[in-house]
Amino acid sequence: MRTTIPVIVAFIAGLLVVVSFFFRDGTIVGDVKQEFLVWSSIIGGFTLLLGVVSIVRVNMATVARKKTDWPYKILTLVAIFVMGIPALFPSSWSPLLGTASGTSVYDWLFEYMQKPMMSTMFAILAFYIASAAYRAFRARSAEATLLLITAILVMLYRVPMGEAFLNMFPGNISEILNKYIMNGVNMAVQRGIIIGAALGAASMSLRIILGIERTYLGKS
Amino acid sequence: MSFWQKMEQIDRRWIYLAVAVAVVVPFLFPTPLPISISPEARSLYDAVEALPDGCNVMVVYDYYPATVAECEPIAVAALHHLFRKNCKVVTLTNIPYGGPSMAERVTRRMAARYGKTYGVDYVNLGFKYGYVTVLAGMGQSIESIFPTDNSGTPLSQLPLMDSVKNYSDVSFIFEVADNATADYWVSIVNAQYGVPIGCGGTAVQAPKFYAYVASGQFVGLLGGMRGAAEYEKLIGIEDVATVGMQAQSMVHLLIIGLVVLGNIGYFVVRKQSKKGAA
Amino acid sequence: MQTGFFAPGSVTPKLCKRSDRLTTGGLCLYCVVIVNFGRVFTRKTATLTFAFLLTPSLIWAQSEDAPLFRADRINALVFLVVFSAAILLYTRWARQGKPLFLRKIAGLDAIEEAVGRATEMGRPVLYIPGLQELDEIETIAGVSILGRVARITAQYDTPLMVPVRYPLVLAASQEVVEQAYIEMGKKDSYDKDTVRYVAGEQWAFTATVNGYMMRERPATNIYMGAFFAESLLLAETGNAAGSIQIAGTARPEQLPFFIAACDYTLMGEELYAASAYLSREPVMTGGLKGQDFVKMVIVILVIIGVLLATFGAGDWYPQLFEAV
């Protein structure tokens, strides 16, 4: 019973969406499908809450048991509530609270703390890439050599200084790179990969609809 | 220990320092270089240029705050172009972390520059969970998926949304993405509803999107900061991305140099150790 | 609203009518087929319902003046039927135990050799089943390849270290590794700390694993699963520590880093194929064989299309594939 009902639900929901694709607009099937999609968006939205609750729980437990780094976890908890609680009030109540743009605590914290932090975390990757370029990117096989040479040419062609350098050679190298590498070889391979991946995703979806694939339900 | 062996074991922090220098110097001594326009950027610009003035357009903020450096210049350049043509702009996002806030801020800032009114000239729908269901659901009715705008105003109170009921009322979609959501705009919205889509993606995503440009599922493509710089040049407003391209040049040259140096070291050391073994 | 190759005026009304019937019939057939193969309802009830109740009423509905179905989408329907039939038939055959051939992936031999080298050197093997939750197919593939690796390390008594990022992956990996040691008759040498939950956060995880690599200097690092920006850091550190590295992921944006920094890389679908090859799970093997079949059909259809286009046979053939 604990498995049968979910499998039947997935089957009906999935098959209805598939079949509705072949129906014309304005039929009852289309309306039911639309309501299904809205429901799916609402139910799925609660998975975001799942993340919030589980992170709060894990951090609280760490602090309560004074495990390693517990003082830092207090900072995390404080940050969660400082950001989260003002957002629960309607902005009509006080412009400071709520999520309105440009005025609220929520928006301010996002713009002046969260956004710069997130973009800095990823900016660090540029340093790592440079270090990896020196240590790890070796022409250890014919394939890797081909990869590195293409990479260098593409890196040159995508920046003004490199383009100026490539243009010193005869035969308009940057146009050739754009036409035959990016729109030729790269495009063709990406297309092959896209087709393969699409077949994989479709086959996974089919198995989910039919209840053959049940890993997502967890252990029974 | 030979020079190359020592070089092999160099502390990585020296390399970090070299990168820092390479990226900072161009800002201190700016030397503008010409930027050529790729055919993909050109065709995106032409497609937007060919839109009738005042038509309804969607601008989609499908990027995380992590990639603002690449994506925001694209979104800004697109809004310059669209507001200049008096297009009505509907924005939305599929990104739960910060998407609605960025859509709100960037659009409001640009709208203020062009004297546009919220609700009449532009609307921010915000975020709803489940990009696949959101994209599919808007085909029949935007209002059923987004009953209100981002700040909770019912769509019926926003005059612009009277004329935008579903995809058939949208003339063009400008998708700015740093992740695979762009793929679903192609496979769901373009394939089933036929709305033309132009894409600005991060450089990491761009190579894949060439396949969609070739098949006509994207009308054009801007790849990362370079793509933004090209679009800035096309609309004649040279902004942050154009300035960034000089630093980009320097760091690329440094990285190419490091790859070459690393490989020379690799082969020299390998030769030496072979000799030593023999 | 009819577009595409069944656009009004482009074909006779008679043909239009026929394509309407075909859509209806096809859709019913599709429902009957997938209900039969699925594990949802009993076959009899489903077939009876569809065959005796729905089919005639739907055909009747379609033949009215305003047809219910998008006859112009019949090409997608045909594709859907062929695709579903291929996947489901192969899955059924795999379940019935028919011998289905899958070629051996070259990288699999490399794994065996690399573990052998670790044994010779008396140093550990590091295995990371990706940095994603268990609901990702890449992670499932990574965990199933881990079973194979654990069997080899059990055989040679080579120490194994498996850091994981999610609790569910922890449970699954522990089970797989313990099972492998029991199968090889080495239950006593199984160490409970082989699979370790390291950290939930991406960069904290990476920093810990990198620290481990530099301290313990594992002879072999194997990365199989979903990797993100940390792929570069892991591979670079492993390279600096002098380990032999084998990677496998389906993410095209991370593959170049693995290819450049690792000794062997399983690319994209090779990862799934490797896990199907090793696990012989009918659902995995059947799915893979079905996809392979459709892939070959696609290759043949495209070759026909290219030949027809080259010899100027007109637009009718590519029009058959128009998505509307």
Added chain:
Amino acid sequence: MSGWEIFQLWLVAFLTLALFSFMYRDNPIYKAVEHIFAGLTVGYQIGLIWNSIILQQVWSFVLEGKGWRLIPAFFGLLMLTRLSSKLSWLSRTSLAFVMGTTAGIFLISELHGRVLPQMQDTMVPLNGGDGFGATLLSVVVVVGTLSTLVYFYFSKEHRGALGVTAKVGIWFIMIAFGAHFGYTVMGRVSLLIGRVQFLIEDWIGSFL
């Protein structure tokens, strides 16, 4: 510039530098900032769930008398039982509904919206266009696409004609990955430029 604006500028600069300091070595300030960052991200979610899901998709409908919108909300709440090992089976129906609808859209859109158009666009005449360049491009596109598909074909050994095609496939794949590699490097560098642009132009620029 007002005092508040100066404070904002310095705050962002401090956070940026604190995170960059990790590259020199791990330190308490980095760790503290990282933990605050993690907390803010979760806090942001709270606002998002409250406003865009609970208020806009559920409560506004209940106020209009459409109480049945509480049903999906109830099933959504059942998702929370996943946190308990005993009750987690209650979340399965909700999860199955979401997975089912998503799978339904995928099954159609992957085959219809991706495979068909990409197949169709590969059917190009090899002798079309103007001259050698166009022919070469068509050959590259057709051979590249098909050999990549063949490379990822597992039902036969790569021997004979299949082996040759797969070998061609791997060369194509390596060139394409090289291009992808170049683009990825470019993207990461751009993100750094974004931060440096802020540090130099906005922050240092404000007091120079």
